[in-house]
Amino acid sequence: MKQNSRARVLGRIRQALLDAPPSPEPARDYLTAHTPDDKAVILDLLHENLADYRANVHRTTETDLPALVAELLDRHGAQTIAVPPGLPVAWLSETTAQQHHDTDSLLTPHELDTTHAVITSCALAIAETGTIVLDSGPGQGRRALTLVPDLHICVVRAKDQVVGSVPQALPRLDPTRPQTWISGPSATSDIELDRVEGVHGPRRLDVVIVTR
Amino acid sequence: MSGTFIGMPAFPKAAHEAVRDATLRANLRHATHTIRDKRAVAVAELADWAELREAGKQIKTETLRNLDTYLVQLEEAVTAAGGTVHWAADAAEANRIVTELVKATGESEVVKVKSMATQEIGLNEALEAEGIRAYETDLAELIVQLGEDRPSHILVPAIHRNRGEIRDIFRDTMGRWGRPAPEGLSDSPAELAEAARLHLREKFLRAKVGISGANFMVAETGTLVVVESEGNGRMCLTLPETLISVVGIEKVVPTWRDLEVFLQTLPRSSTAERMNPYTSTWTGTTDGDGPSAFHLVLLDNGRTDALADEVGRQALRCIRCSACLNVCPVYERAGGHAYGSVYPGPIGAILTPQLRGTTSEVDASLPYASSLCGACYDVCPVAIDIPEVLVHLREKVAEEGGKGHRLEKAAIKASTWVLDHPGVLSAGERIASATRKLHPRKLPGPGARQWTESRDLPDMPAEPFRDWWKKNRT
Numbered sequence: 270m271k272q273n274s275r276a277r278v279l280g281r282i283r284q285a286l287l288d289a290p291p292s293p294e295p296a297r298d299y300l301t302a303h304t305p306d307d308k309a310v311i312l313d314l315l316h317e318n319l320a321d322y323r324a325n326v327h328r329t330t331e332t333d334l335p336a337l338v339a340e341l342l343d344r345h346g347a348q349t350i351a352v353p354p355g356l357p358v359a360w361l362s363e364t365t366a367q368q369h370h371d372t373d374s375l376l377t378p379h380e381l382d383t384t385h386a387v388i389t390s391c392a393l394a395i396a397e398t399g400t401i402v403l404d405s406g407p408g409q410g411r412r413a414l415t416l417v418p419d420l421h422i423c424v425v426r427a428k429d430q431v432v433g434s435v436p437q438a439l440p441r442l443d444p445t446r447p448q449t450w451i452s453g454p455s456a457t458s459d460i461e462l463d464r465v466e467g468v469h470g471p472r473r474l475d476v477v478i479v480t481r
Numbered sequence: 482m483s484g485t486f487i488g489m490p491a492f493p494k495a496a497h498e499a500v501r502d503a504t505l506r507a508n509l510r511h512a513t514h515t516i517r518d519k520r521a522v523a524v525a526e527l528a529d530w531a532e533l534r535e536a537g538k539q540i541k542t543e544t545l546r547n548l549d550t551y552l553v554q555l556e557e558a559v560t561a562a563g564g565t566v567h568w569a570a571d572a573a574e575a576n577r578i579v580t581e582l583v584k585a586t587g588e589s590e591v592v593k594v595k596s597m598a599t600q601e602i603g604l605n606e607a608l609e610a611e612g613i614r615a616y617e618t619d620l621a622e623l624i625v626q627l628g629e630d631r632p633s634h635i636l637v638p639a640i641h642r643n644r645g646e647i648r649d650i651f652r653d654t655m656g657r658w659g660r661p662a663p664e665g666l667s668d669s670p671a672e673l674a675e676a677a678r679l680h681l682r683e684k685f686l687r688a689k690v691g692i693s694g695a696n697f698m699v700a701e702t703g704t705l706v707v708v709e710s711e712g713n714g715r716m717c718l719t720l721p722e723t724l725i726s727v728v729g730i731e732k733v734v735p736t737w738r739d740l741e742v743f744l745q746t747l748p749r750s751s752t753a754e755r756m757n758p759y760t761s762t763w764t765g766t767t768d769g770d771g772p773s774a775f776h777l778v779l780l781d782n783g784r785t786d787a788l789a790d791e792v793g794r795q796a797l798r799c800i801r802c803s804a805c806l807n808v809c810p811v812y813e814r815a816g817g818h819a820y821g822s823v824y825p826g827p828i829g830a831i832l833t834p835q836l837r838g839t840t841s842e843v844d845a846s847l848p849y850a851s852s853l854c855g856a857c858y859d860v861c862p863v864a865i866d867i868p869e870v871l872v873h874l875r876e877k878v879a880e881e882g883g884k885g886h887r888l889e890k891a892a893i894k895a896s897t898w899v900l901d902h903p904g905v906l907s908a909g910e911r912i913a914s915a916t917r918k919l920h921p922r923k924l925p926g927p928g929a930r931q932w933t934e935s936r937d938l939p940d941m942p943a944e945p946f947r948d949w950w951k952k953n954r955t
């Protein structure tokens with residue numbers, strides 16, 4: 270049955286295309302980026318676009334990061350935090366929040382549901398669209414980690430994790446890894462087009478840009 | 482293609498109909514105008530929009546030209562990455578495959594992320610018949626499902642419901658399917674969204690099977706892409722043990738790099754955002770991250786018929802952004818339900834008759850439900866020349882029908898409706914643009930002569946398209 274339909278669909282496609290003219294290689298006359306190749310400009314744009322889509326954006330240094338993380342967790346009243354494997358230990362050195370490490374025995378969906386926050390690094394960030402990309406690399410963990418808790422703190426390294434545009438981002442990403450592109454917190458406009466934040470994903474997204 | 486809405490959706494009692502229609506039209510107008518204006522701003526941000534649009538068109542055209550090759554490549558890549566690929570020639574076969582896959586898991590409920598392909602094949606109904614409950618998790622789809630209603634817009638399917646109605650639906654029906662709406666639920670959108678979050682979360686957390694569509698499938702890598710806003714997609718794609726994705730064969734793109742075009746044009750065309758809140762990509766299965774079983778059901782269901790039509794095949798480039806709906810003067814007045822299928826608006830008018838054929842009156846009439854103003858072509862991010870396809874399909878209907886034929890009658894009725902609503906025509910004239918290659922001077926088919934006449938009549942139709950349709954269909 271399955272084989273039959275495969276042959277049938279492919280046969281129909283070939284039949285349908287018998288008279289079709291050959292199609293040239295697509296022209297790619299569009300821009301690689303819409304932003305000048307200037308680190309400071311790109312960083313400001315990332316900041317601006319993240320904030321425009323209602324992420325809370327902070328800038329800090331490597332040294333001050335642990336204090337800021339502790340403060341953000343406090344500010345949101347988060348007493349428990351999910352921690353992906355490979356997250357630098359120092360980042361959580363100043364918080365008193367209880368840490369749930371997603372290591373050998375993975376946290377269940379219900380355990381994640383009762384965890385207030387999650388902190389991750391990222392694969393990269395895209396300035397023009399205000400997007401952070403997670404690819405489950407070190408310090409990011411599996412996809413469910415950043416989905417179920419209500420607060421997501423994401424740390425972006427300005428030095429080498431920020432690109433200007435989508436065309437600049439894709440070649441740096443490995444499609445075999447599961448990815449989540451995040452542009453602001455979850456949102457809906459389904460009710461009379463009124464925008465409401467935080468439907469199913471984290472209701473708050475705090476992006477910390479570490480500069481130096 | 483099943484799921485024909487002939488007889489039209491079961492709207493509440495006749496007594497309320499007039500009111501409901503006023504609500505529907507007002508909501509629709511507000512929605513389409515708001516999104517349309519925002520889209521223009523989002524598009525204007527990109528100086529190379531025309532080039533992105535042209536690239537999108539060419540990538541899709543080249544893909545369709547070599548569709549067999551790319552599908553085989555996709556199948557190999559998905560299989561190599563741990564997924565299983567199924568081929569479904571039609572809706573019945575796709576439903577059977579999915580039903581069997583769900584049954585094999587031993588589960589009797591699934592969570593679903595909004596997917597036009599599964600609506601097109603009537604999957605929920607097919608599962609229901611086998612004792613499997615499919616929970617829609619998109620907020621709008623939840624509203625539609627709980628209200629036992631039909632979606633009316635690709636992007637905002639519950640746009641015909643206002644907040645008070647949604648509150649009532651939640652209050653009256655949520656308890657039947659799971660966690661009831663909170664006591665004293667108000668009609669504020671934030672509270673309604675919160676009620677949906679609580680209601681659905683318990684379903685996500687216990688879900689063992691998720692069902693999705695996909696916006697793109699990358700042939701070279703076997704990667705699937707889902708673009709969304711709410712996070713329900715991530716829930717369905719990530720938390721269950723088994724994931725089943727039902728995707729039309731035209732959704733394939735050759736390379737990972739090709740996404741650089743569509744991930745720029747789709748969000749801006751669709752929700753008028755620089756980027757939608759969440760985009761998920763996955764390739765087969767990944768140990769310790771997400772579902773351990775992944776099934777991809779490749780769906781034909783009439784697409785190869787469209788592919789065989791040298792003019793009509795361009796409709797398969799569609800990336801379902803819904804921009805064409807929001808600029809369409811006919812859609813704005815007729816509403817999404819009038820199109821009699823899951824694909825409303827201009828894209829529905831050219832896609833549905835090709836997927837289903839034009840042998841039924843409703844499908845034969847669709848190519849006539851247009852003033853050919855060309856606004857849809859101007860906004861289309863893959864440059865589908867919708868008016869060109871409409872004219873072409875009119876010719877086909879005329880050939881199939883002939884004078885005095887029931888199809889011709891259906892066509893005349895649709896044309897007459899457009900002609901009787903000069904708001905449609907004048908709006909069309911207002912936004913008709915000089916960029917179109919093709920403005921047919923002479924229209925084939927019935928009603929052609931009257932097209933050049935302009936009349937000055939009220940903006941809103943005396944009766945909604947669907948009422949008219951009910952009364953007039955044979």
Ligand code: SF4
Nearest residue numbers: 799800802803805861
């Ligand atoms: S036809 Fe074009 S504008 Fe309409 S939904 Fe499809 S891609 Fe968008």
